[in-house]
Amino acid sequence: MKGQPVSIDPQLPLPEKLPLSDTGMGIEQVIKQFKENWTPHLVGASSSHYVGFVTGGVTPAALAGDWFTTVWDQNTQAVSGQGDVSARLEQVTIELVKELLGLPDAFMGGFVTGATMSNFTCLGTARQWWGAQKGINIAMDGITAHIPVLTATAHSSSIKCLSMLGIGSRNLIQVKITQGDREVMDMEDLAIKIKALDGAPFILISSAGTVNTVDFDDFNAINALKKTHNFWWHIDGAFGGFAACSPKYKHLVDGWQAADSITVDGHKWLNVPYDSGIFFIRKRHHLLSYETYRNSNAPYLGEVENGALLETMNFLNFLPENSRRFRALPAWFSLMSYGKKGYQQIVENSVERTRELSAWIEGQSKLMLVAPTRLNNICFTLRKQDDPKVEQFLYQLNKDGKVFMSPTLYRGKKAIRASFVNWQTSKEDIDFIKSALEKTLEQF
Template sequence: MNDQLNLDLLNLENLLETVKDQGLKFLQQIEERPTSTKYTIETIDKLSDIGFGGLETLKIFNQKFEKLIVGSSGPRYWGFVTGGSTPASIMGDWLTTIYDQNTKSPKGQGDLSAIIEIETTKLLLDLLNLPKDFIGGFVTGATISNFTCLGVARQWIGKEQGIDFAKNGVSGNIKILSASPHSSVIKSLSMLGIGSNNCIKVKVAKDNRESIDIEDLENKIKELNGEAFILISNAGTVNTTDFDDFKKINKLRKKFNFWWHIDGAFGAFAVCSPKYKHLLKGWENADSITVDCHKWLNVPYESAVFFVKEKHKILQTETFQNSNAPYLGNPLENFSYLNFLPENSRRLKALPVWFSLNAYGKKGYQDIVENSAEMANLFGAFIEKSEMFELLAPVRLNNVCFTLSGMENQDKISTFLTQLNETEKVFMTPTVYNDKKGIRASFVNWRTTKQDIEIAITEMERLKTTI
């Protein structure tokens, strides 16, 4: 055995204890951790011949890189719809690394960790009040979750045209209809060979909405003259957390032939709350659904889940099966995740979710959702009353989309946001909404309290003189 490896093996308990202590210190001080940094580091391109060993490498990391690590899992990091990590999910994530499984099959020899993934999927379906006729699987994030669902949708379109796209390649023009597709959806269309420009834009509803105008949708469907298409709808848009009208979309399904995909990356969790679950009424009839776990479920990156109706499992295996690997067996007789999603090599992403779901249950996630919405409304009330800012849209759930008051200040927004983020007390992201430059604050972190809102408000008001 290599000398450095042998020394670290003999010293493993001390190595892990040291990392545990550093991790605990980070988590205990996360409220004070800067939410952004101005540090820059020169990188090296020469590797040590014999290595430094674990402890010395940790020292090098701390001296060089540790100060770059921002409090993105803390209570005032409101950019990118970034969740935190619940204590139980950290437990599950650490064990995921220690056990180091390549999760694929629930039966057979070598690895049975897929049983955990299957159970976790069932628990998520229960949490989200979805029927059991969905097949679910864990992937890295919303991009690959959307990619997976739309990959199956692409195969469905091909079969409607009498073509096996998975075997013969994409041909013809696949029709996609959507009003406010997320950038990860557009990226997925590009990767799938459908084309990032091949999306028919549906009008948004009136009265400052991002949701689909159902009348315009129906008109555009009629223009297709019966041609099958893919409808991409939203359970929570990224700017204003707007929801499409799933009840009305259900009515359209009775009249027209289409694949219905719902991007519910973070908005899906609104169903956990009795106050907001009406927003998702009817979504259970979709063909596929995307959900991010490292957002409102508050588990560590990278974690997302997709749901595809079980009736489409043949299309799903046709899209993702390892057809040139006979040792994997018949994909329908010998279930393996390797034949139902893009990745062949995959860690046990379900375990942090399993831990968090079991630790906090339905009530825990109801509280997280409702607290986030309360914090968003509290922050939105400040924006609405302030002469310095204006809301770009109503606070519908957990996102606050706002700008500086007055068109004359549109060119100052970038500077203001840079200065605000440089306070290292709060972090938000820029956006554009209805052709106006703006700022978006997204509330999904389980740690966020009224005190955090007050800290952010104090910093924002202190910057008045910079406008």
């Protein structure tokens, strides 16, 4: 993606729609049309100069795997290998990701479109678990009760999941965030909120990597609560879960092995192409997943009862989708090609490059960090300017297509985010980004 603009002037007029011809124009003409009219409007999101949102690049091995995914065009469902063996490869890939992240054998998992759907898959099973504590089968009978969900820093996608799951985003019980500059769950306030529930079961959503400061909740402290309280513990590790790949940073996820469910994202630090998210749920909960996602009245989809066994499972009875892309293949290609050291290097390089740019920003007279840089994200702003100027600065920076950063709000103030998860980011890329910032700063 070198050379392709990484952002587009939003004022550029969009390409026109051509009429659908009777006979079609042929693939060569279509490629020409695409190149001339559409690619100038596409952003090079896999470029190492694109540091907006949290967007990984695509490793060469993942690209090859993705081509094979399309060429083979499997509908990845039954592990038994009747019809195809893609579901078995998905299971194997889940095992590899567990190995990479130091997760115990106690987890099963699968691939979905992204972290939003992973959170949905996990929280759907959590909802069924909560019903089971009350003697209700929510999948069959629906929700008639208020399900307490506690969180301090849930990502918007988890809140969206509560809406989609009928739990209700308004029913969230907000736990305080610690004082100071961390985006972390306040354990004292959590204890107060739990006490108020008077022993009732609940769901707890915690974070492994918040979007501004990449902070991690205290998983050992949460784990300790498991001994005395009855709750489903979900961790959203979409952003920071891959810190587990590095001996330098794996302490950040210490204790997460005891969670009931975990989300990580493939199209972030795993550097496989969109769309790719991964969920993990403890194997001992697999019947709850099965109750939630089973296809109960479609004999043509195969024998359902055997599908409840993990050895003969069919993914379509354990997660929301029925038809499924062979999404594990790009991840398998990449994991097998680069191994543990390869991913350790990607993670450590991302953090080093982040720190390099962060230190430079700190030394600039016109820029300042608004939050400490802890791992692989920088939150910064213009030192002396107001919110509208910050928006203008970001607009100007992105406008000429050299780099792309995204906006954020930190403690009520507008700021800019630069997030590093791309496998290709080098020292030269950081110099390039610095000079793009310098050039834009001349106008402010």
